[in-house]
């Protein structure tokens with residue numbers, strides 16, 4: 001991919017890719033009740049790349065899977081591309097098709113299909129979305145080339161290194177031109193050089209393709225790649241502003 005003058009953070013007036021309002025999630029009930037997320041509020045603009053930090057058990061995966069329409073919140077609202085998609089635990093869209101069309105996921109482990117090759121793993125995401133095989137095949141090859149693994153397109157997943165697999169996973173996440181990308185510790189299995197490359201890739205993708213990106217990470221070595229840093233603690237989200245911790249709704253804590 002060629003670096004371009006578009007590789008800059010989005011202006012404050014850029015439309016929102018993601019907005020969450022007062023998300024709350026309660027698991028279990030009675031003695032086993034856990035409030036995993038409360039008043040979790042965040043805005044991500046098109047083209048913005050956001051890191052979500054925080055200790056184990058803070059609620060990061062709960063937040064990400066709520067936005068990914070995998071794990072509905074107990075209450076609060078989720079807006080994607082200006083559309084209300086979750087109102088409390090009630091989906092406002094056809095979840096499966098919305099997810100396929102608009103949301104790209106990258107997980108800690110790549111979740112690729114082992115018995116397919118790299119190209120087929122990317123291609124299948126587009127075919128499931130209704131693209132013709134020839135069109136899907138061509139785009140899969142282009143994406144793998146763009147991500148620097150074009151020469152591994154015909155290799156089975158088990159023959160690729162961890163970093164190469166993660167690049168294929170990113171290609172698959174981009175296949176249907178999602179408007180948002182959600183990544184849960186995508187560099188946890190990578191050494192620091194590859195981890196950095198994958199994070200920089202997210203930045204380029206966000207800035208050049210205009211997608212809103214949230215990356216859950218513990219990897220403090222790569223934080224300068226991000227436009228905005230948030231921290232989650234005990235189920236609540238705070239925004240980092242020049243050394244201060246600011247609540248996502250604007251109040252300084």
Ligand SMILES: Nc1ncnc2c1ncn2[C@@H]1O[C@H](COP(=O)(O)OP(=O)(O)OP(=O)(O)O)[C@@H](O)[C@H]1O
Pocket residue numbers: 027028034035036054055056057058059060061062063
């Ligand atoms: N399915 C579930 N049932 C009950 N409690 C759950 C469930 N999933 C998560 N929790 C609890 O909710 C809280 C938040 O968990 P979550 O996985 O969202 O945190 P996290 O910040 O992603 O943690 P980590 O960094 O370790 O992945 C934790 O206390 C966890 O034990």
